[in-house]
Amino acid sequence: MKVGVVSFPGSNCDEDALLAIVERLHEKAVMLWHKDHDLQGADVIILPGGFSYGDYLRAGAIARFSPIMQEVVAHAKKGGPVIGICNGFQIACEAGLLPGALMRNENLQFRSMPVTLRVENTDTVFTGKATKGQLLTMPIAHGDGRYTADAETIKRLEGDGKIVFRYVNAKGEATADANPNGATNNIAGVTNATGTVVGMMPHPERALEPLLGSTDGLVLFESLLAAVNA
Numbered sequence: 001m002k003v004g005v006v007s008f009p010g011s012n013c014d015e016d017a018l019l020a021i022v023e024r025l026h027e028k029a030v031m032l033w034h035k036d037h038d039l040q041g042a043d044v045i046i047l048p049g050g051f052s053y054g055d056y057l058r059a060g061a062i063a064r065f066s067p068i069m070q071e072v073v074a075h076a077k078k079g080g081p082v083i084g085i086c087n088g089f090q091i092a093c094e095a096g097l098l099p100g101a102l103m104r105n106e107n108l109q110f111r112s113m114p115v116t117l118r119v120e121n122t123d124t125v126f127t128g129k130a131t132k133g134q135l136l137t138m139p140i141a142h143g144d145g146r147y148t149a150d151a152e153t154i155k156r157l158e159g160d161g162k163i164v165f166r167y168v169n170a171k172g173e174a175t176a177d178a179n180p181n182g183a184t185n186n187i188a189g190v191t192n193a194t195g196t197v198v199g200m201m202p203h204p205e206r207a208l209e210p211l212l213g214s215t216d217g218l219v220l221f222e223s224l225l226a227a228v229n230a
């Protein structure tokens, strides 16, 4: 497996994502500069977290015009795996790789804290090794994480089981107080029709070391490796 991590001006989780692949999975990873058109033979693309273009206009709205996004979209259209983490999720939505949008957090605060997620869909390239209903702890760090879409899209995503993660409390219940940003239906992550593109606000690449409080992010990377090698 060879993973390409796209570095935009303002990305700040690109190194963490690269290290997740190299140090935890012992697989190959390359940094891809946003101005390039070459995916350097990567089988998988990570759109990392950060503040691409300073979140000007709207988070992800400028990054989606970066030259490399044409190749990322073409890769995704061919069924190539793509994961958008936090700012990467915002960029994936802006680029039309995933439905919906990430709005300013309901409480207008930047939230940096651990959250509990419930795995809703294990039929994606990034959750195949998880179990449905499994609870995962990982951090969030965002100001614009309130997932939203028009009512018809939400109904379709829910009906088709395209919600991958939901914010829940310690008992696994998707309550309002477990929702850090006011996301519709506590949605923390979604997938496309084929389960090959996943976007999520929480950071699995920051939950790989016991020292950092959780290793629950590992299941996503192990799922990816298993899917690519299948």
Ligand SMILES: NC(=O)CC[C@H](N)C(=O)O
Residues within 6 Å of the ligand: 048, 049, 050, 051, 052, 055, 059, 085, 086, 087, 088, 141, 142, 143, 144, 145
């Ligand atoms: N950690 C991140 O990727 C930050 C995401 C984003 N730009 C926000 O604050 O909403």
